Amino acid sequence: MKEEVIITEGLTKKFGNFTAVDNITFTVNKGEIFGFLGANGAGKTTAMRMLCGLSKPTSGKATVAGIDVYSQAEKIKSNIGYMSQKFSLYEDLTVLENIKFFGGIYKLSDSRIKTKSEELVHRLSLEPQANKLVGSLPQGWKQKLAFSVAILHEPKIVFLDEPTGGVDPLARRQFWDLIYEAAGNGITIFITTHYMDEAEYCNRLSIMVDGRIEALDSPGALKQKYEAANMDEVFYRLARGAKRAE
Amino acid sequence: MRTLLFLLQKEFKQIYRYKAMVRIIIGMPIMQLLLLPLAADYEIKNINLAVVDNDHSTYSQQLVSTIIGSGYFRLAEYNQSYKKSLKLIESDKADLILEIPEGFERNLVRENKDQVLVAVNAINGTKANIGASYLNNIIKNYNQSLRMKLVTSNQGNQAIAIDLVNSNWYNPEMDYKSFMVPGILALLVTIIGGFLAALNIVREKEIGTIEQINVTPVRKSYFILGKLIPFWVIGNVVFTIGLVLSWLVYGIVPAGNLLVLYSFIWVYLLAVLGLGLLISTYCETQQQAMFINFFFIMIFILLGGLFTSIDSMPGWAKIIARINPVSYIIDVFRMIILKGSGFKDILPHIGIISFMALLLNSWAIKNYRKTS
Numbered sequence: 001m002k003e004e005v006i007i008t009e010g011l012t013k014k015f016g017n018f019t020a021v022d023n024i025t026f027t028v029n030k031g032e033i034f035g036f037l038g039a040n041g042a043g044k045t046t047a048m049r050m051l052c053g054l055s056k057p058t059s060g061k062a063t064v065a066g067i068d069v070y071s072q073a074e075k076i077k078s079n080i081g082y083m084s085q086k087f088s089l090y091e092d093l094t095v096l097e098n099i100k101f102f103g104g105i106y107k108l109s110d111s112r113i114k115t116k117s118e119e120l121v122h123r124l125s126l127e128p129q130a131n132k133l134v135g136s137l138p139q140g141w142k143q144k145l146a147f148s149v150a151i152l153h154e155p156k157i158v159f160l161d162e163p164t165g166g167v168d169p170l171a172r173r174q175f176w177d178l179i180y181e182a183a184g185n186g187i188t189i190f191i192t193t194h195y196m197d198e199a200e201y202c203n204r205l206s207i208m209v210d211g212r213i214e215a216l217d218s219p220g221a222l223k224q225k226y227e228a229a230n231m232d233e234v235f236y237r238l239a240r241g242a243k244r245a246e
Numbered sequence: 247m248r249t250l251l252f253l254l255q256k257e258f259k260q261i262y263r264y265k266a267m268v269r270i271i272i273g274m275p276i277m278q279l280l281l282l283p284l285a286a287d288y289e290i291k292n293i294n295l296a297v298v299d300n301d302h303s304t305y306s307q308q309l310v311s312t313i314i315g316s317g318y319f320r321l322a323e324y325n326q327s328y329k330k331s332l333k334l335i336e337s338d339k340a341d342l343i344l345e346i347p348e349g350f351e352r353n354l355v356r357e358n359k360d361q362v363l364v365a366v367n368a369i370n371g372t373k374a375n376i377g378a379s380y381l382n383n384i385i386k387n388y389n390q391s392l393r394m395k396l397v398t399s400n401q402g403n404q405a406i407a408i409d410l411v412n413s414n415w416y417n418p419e420m421d422y423k424s425f426m427v428p429g430i431l432a433l434l435v436t437i438i439g440g441f442l443a444a445l446n447i448v449r450e451k452e453i454g455t456i457e458q459i460n461v462t463p464v465r466k467s468y469f470i471l472g473k474l475i476p477f478w479v480i481g482n483v484v485f486t487i488g489l490v491l492s493w494l495v496y497g498i499v500p501a502g503n504l505l506v507l508y509s510f511i512w513v514y515l516l517a518v519l520g521l522g523l524l525i526s527t528y529c530e531t532q533q534q535a536m537f538i539n540f541f542f543i544m545i546f547i548l549l550g551g552l553f554t555s556i557d558s559m560p561g562w563a564k565i566i567a568r569i570n571p572v573s574y575i576i577d578v579f580r581m582i583i584l585k586g587s588g589f590k591d592i593l594p595h596i597g598i599i600s601f602m603a604l605l606l607n608s609w610a611i612k613n614y615r616k617t618s
Contacts, residue, residue, distance in 0.1 A: 052461050055618050073617050074463060082461040086454035092263050093256065104252030105462045133263075 003030040005157055005188050006051060011060035013046050020046040022211035023060065028190060028204075030156075033183050035199050036192040038208030039239045044192045045085070047208070048159050051190070052082050065156045078106065081150035081158035081187075085165060089146050091135030095126055098134055099149060106153035120148050140171025144178060151182050158182065160191040164198065176201055196231040205231075207238050214238045249464055253472030261476060267442075271480055275434050275488045280495065283426045293377035294322040296331040296340040303351035305392070309362075312388050313344070318380050335367045341374045342366055342381060354392065427496050428579040429552040431488040436572055438484050439515050440543050441536075443477040444522035448535045460616040470611045474519050481515040482508075501586030510578050510592055513600045517571050520606030527613040546572040574599055 006028035013021040021043040028034045038044045049055040051064050053073030062069045065079040089098045096117055103113035121130050124144055129137060134145065143163055151158050160179075164172045176198065183189050191202070199205055199219060206216040215222055215238055219231055228234045261267055295313065299306050302325075313319055322340040323331060334340035345363040347353075353360040364381055366374040450456040459469060492498040500507055522539065529535040549556070549563050550572030556564060567573040574595045581587035 053617055054457065054460055077461055078463040080461070082458070084454060084457050086457070088454045088458035090256065090260065090455055091453075092260050097256070097259065101252055101256045102458075102462070105249060105459070105464050107249065107463075 004028065005030050005065055006034075006190065007061075007063050008051075009061040011047070011050060011062050012058050013043075013050055013055065014058045019211050021050070021057075024208075024211075024213045026206055026213060026216055028157075028188060030188055031183060031186050032204060033179065033189040033191065033202045035202030035205040036190060036208070037194075037199055037205055037235060038192075039242055042208040042239075042242070043211040044208055045161055048161055048190065048192060052080060052159055053077055054082075078153070079156045081153070081155040083146050083150045083158070083160045083163050085162045087139075087142050087146060089134050089142070089149060092133060094133055095121065095130050095137075095145060098145070099152065102149050103152055108153060116152055120152070124148060140167045140174070143167055143171070144175055147175065147178055147182075151187060154185075155187065157188040157190060160189065162192050162194065164193065164195065172198070196235060199231045199235075207235065209238055209242050214241075250468050250471055253464070253468060254475055257472055257476045261480070271438070271442075271484060272487065274438075275431075275484050276491060278430055278434060279427065279488055279491045282430050283423050283496065291318055293319050293342060293373060293380070294334075294340045295319045295377075295381075296323040296334050296343045297321065297325070298328050298331050298343060298345040299325055300348040301346050301350040305351040305354060306346045309346065309385065309388050310344075313381065313384050316380070316384055318377070332365075335365070338367070338369065340367065341370060342377050344381065423496050424498060424584060425552075425580075427492045427498050428583045429576060431485065431492065432550075432572065432575040432579050433547055433552070434488055435481055435485050435511065435515065436518050436546065436575065437543060439477065439481050439518035440522045440539055442480065442522070443473050443519050444526040444529075444535045444539055445532050446477070447473055447523065447526035448529050448532050451530060452532060466614050466616060467611050470523060470607065470614060473523060474516070474607070477519055478512075478515050481519070482511065485511050498583065500583040502582035502588060506587075506589045506592065507579075507582045509589070510575070510582070510596055510599070513596055513603055514571065514575050514578075516603035517599050517606060520603050520610055521571075523610040524606050524613065527610055527615075546570050549573070551576045569602075571599060571602060 004027045006026075008027075009025050010023045011021060011025070012019065012023050024047060036044050036048065046055065050057045050069060051062060053064075053069060053076045056073075057069060064076050067076045067079065069076065090101070093101065099117045099120060100113055103116060108116065121127055124141070126141070126145070129141075134142060137145070147158075147160070147163060150160075164175055167175065172195070179189055179191070179201075191198075193199060202219065204216065204218050205222060206213045207222075208214065215225075215234070217225065222234050223229070223231065226234045226237050228237065297310050299310065310321075310324070314321055319342075323334055328343065328345055331340065331343045331345075335343065343363070343365040345365070347360065347362070350360050350362070362385065364378055366378050368374060447456070450459070489500075521542065525538050525542075526535050529538065545566070548554075549559065549566050550570055551567065552572075556567045556573060559567065578592050578595050581592060
């Protein structure tokens, strides 16, 4: 039996007259890699922020890990991880200090923080850099570290907002290895991206156009439905209809 | 509680690594306390005086040399006509004109009285007015000494002069440094408190790290406390440096109890930090935070009673002074450092500032939104 960890129904966010997210309804299953695609300004980030409890929905329903986003936004936060477009670890703290800080904030015990730190540094082969300031690391490594820190407290769901922006292809591949590993450990992945090759890695995809979800299915089914050779074509076909300028 | 420790540890590490910040924290109080009291001076010196002496007598010359000998005046012109002296005032070369009439000596000796004219350049009002009152004093003293001389030589005709003697309590030598140094210290603590914490939070907003914090289950009050406490400690360090400096350099030792002084600083820092934190919750960029802070701190400092007396301000300014934390710290510093007041005397001040601290900080916590 499939367990649904994100359920939304008619979820809407308005900023004044502008409807950023327009009545979206979808579910995400446990352990799934759920891709959230759309052109810039389509409303992906806003939708994601609502699910993370960073932004209050205007209307509609949504539960994340079984918790209501309206009444218990704070409770959601201990059940999720989040990695934003902007790199948001502390560049003036070292790798280990960042791990320790976020571990502490998520209320991990000292011994857990210690073992987690060792595991994480080993997994990312960051041993020589462990005591270096995060600001001095190359972009690709920063992103991998940020992801690892986002799942440090073993959340049920991790939200990734364009995590691989500005990262070289090799580092992107390694990043996706980490994502698969996390998904294998039962963490649900909710990811937005502009890279169509990455879209192919997802179990299911939703494509947002002008704040609405225009298509939602597995990559294979979408390609079949739109008679496209690859995801690029599917995306063009749907996004071309967008009225909203960037 | 443990969460708070993690927040504090992170904050202290960041401050320590931000070398420019450390330099500002240590360097600013030292620089300001060493330089400013030398220049920000209530005493007025170098007043340019034009003398129009129509008498050319021994007495008139004596009067002029007494005035110049006082050290406050500089002779800009001597022995020109009144009209020419007026030109000097117009071109700002003179602040005051002293006109000694013809027959000054004769009239003084024969009729026992005469008048001199003092004309004041009101463009630089403070300087000229204070200069005029200095001049009045000098002329009065000169007059006194003349009369004494004349009286003793005349015998019999005893003129009784009543003299007014001032004694300035708590600051016996009217030493402006005893006013200014604690005042500058008060401003320093205010600025450090007001700015550092505010800019720090807004910086996290700009970099984007605050979003990573907002998506964690950390409590708002912990986050604000995590910002408040480090800068509270820094405020205390700055204050201590300042206190030691004013003792070493200016010999100012608080007449009152140090613990009383510190107990006020402790709540005062909470209040100004609270204001900074509150402002930061409304701002998105460091520029905004900076300007809004400037707006408040400028008003607080100018209406705080350091440079001008609150008692002589208009009614609305007095009302502002009541809600102005700076006016309380200036008052308390003068009470404790100059007068030696005790804890009981400053209790009302502590009460009001504690109330402000509570209000501003809870407002800041309330207004800090993890969810927009």
